[in-house]
Amino acid sequence: MGDLIIRPMTADDVEGAERVSDEGFFELDTRVRRVSGPEPARRTAAHRATWIERTxxxxxxxxxxxxVAEDASGVVGIATSLRRETLWCLATYAVLPGHQGRGIGRPLLAAALDHGRACLRGMLSSSVDARAVRLYHRAGFELHPQMRLSGTVDRSAVPVVDKVRDGSAGDVDLMDSLDRLARGAGHGPDHELMLRTWRLLVSDTSTGRGYAYLDERGPALLAASDRRTASRLLWAALAEVPGPVGVAHVTGVNQWALDVGFAAGLELHQDGYLGLRGMRPPAPYVHSGALL
Known part of the structure; x- marks a missing residue:
């Protein structure tokens, strides 16, 4: 580890960082794959482009x-994080296979954590990797099990959904107010990125407000003022997906999402941990994973 350098990531590093991330998570998926689970796969070209744009x-x-962590061979580790108001979030953290267990991860994570030193709250989404989970716990994060709903929606079970419309940049203030209720901070400049990347659905009525960003498999991020509005948005999101769906990052405080998922005929699996520092699990809320 003598020649290891921890330095700020630049725009020129991003494509190489994506390769480190893809290699790291593919190796992890291969190592921890359930017998009944899907075969691990590398990112598609579309997912790679999304990762690069986000980073x-x-x-x-x-x-x-x-x-980035860099040695004589090049970039061997990456960590990206963001600070929004009084909330710090870890977006991505990976060490290249073959370089893990060499003391690279700890100083890399420490550099990212320092970005949030003045923040009151912290969030991260963790895989089941034992080394990463241990580091997060040592850094003061409480670990809350996450679940994933997946499968093909039973179309006969989908109710008629009203009071949901397509959203736009004009809804950013509404969305940030909901984010502050759920996680203590708005997404701020990240909405510009999410509006380019995902479709936005909004429900804004006299009895409740909420929004959901949709990717090709379902809700990528969902926040609401109440469980009824959250359930309405989740049903609307599921109805928009023609093929298999995936609702990731569901925590135990969001039982309304399980109610909808089971009614839609989806299966439930455990899926890593939500790490929190200085805050309770957000609800009604399904976080994005990277932008949380």
């Missing part, structure tokens, strides 16, 4: 939160 966005908005 370039974070290098622009949070240059102090994005880091």
């Amino acid at each position: 370039r966005h974070l290098v622009r908005t949070d240059p102090g939160g994005c880091w």
Whole structure:
């Protein structure tokens, strides 16, 4: 580890960082794959482009939160994080296979954590990797099990959903107010990225407000003022997906999501941990994973 350098990530590092992330998570998926689970797969070209765009966005908005670990062979580890109001979030953290267990991860994570030193709260989404989970626990994060709903929606079970409309940039203030209720901070500049990447659904009535960003498999991020509105948005999101769906990052405080998922005929699996520091699990809320 003598020649290891921890330095800020630049825009020129992003494509190489994506390769480190893809290699790291593919190796992890292969190592921890359940017998009944799908075969591990590398990112598609579309997912790679999304990852690169998101990371370039974070290098622009949070240059102090994005880091690489580099040795004589090149970049061997990455960590990207963001600070929104009084909340710090870890977006991505990976060490290249073959370099794990060499003391690279701890100083890399410490550099990213320093970006949030003045923040009251912290969030991260962790895989089941034992080394990473141990590091997060030592850093003061409480670990809350996450679940994933997946499968093909039973179309006969989908109710008629009203009071949901397509959203736009004009809804950012509404969305940030809901984010502050759920997690103590708005997404701020990240909405610009999410509006380019995902479709937005909004429900804004006299009895409740909420929003959901949708990717090709379902809700990528969902927040609401109450469980009824959250359930309405989740049903609307499931109805929009023609094929298999996935609702990731569901925590135990969001039982309304399980109610909808089971009614839609989906299966439930455990899926890593939500790490929290200085805050309770957000609800009604299904976080994005990277932008949380």
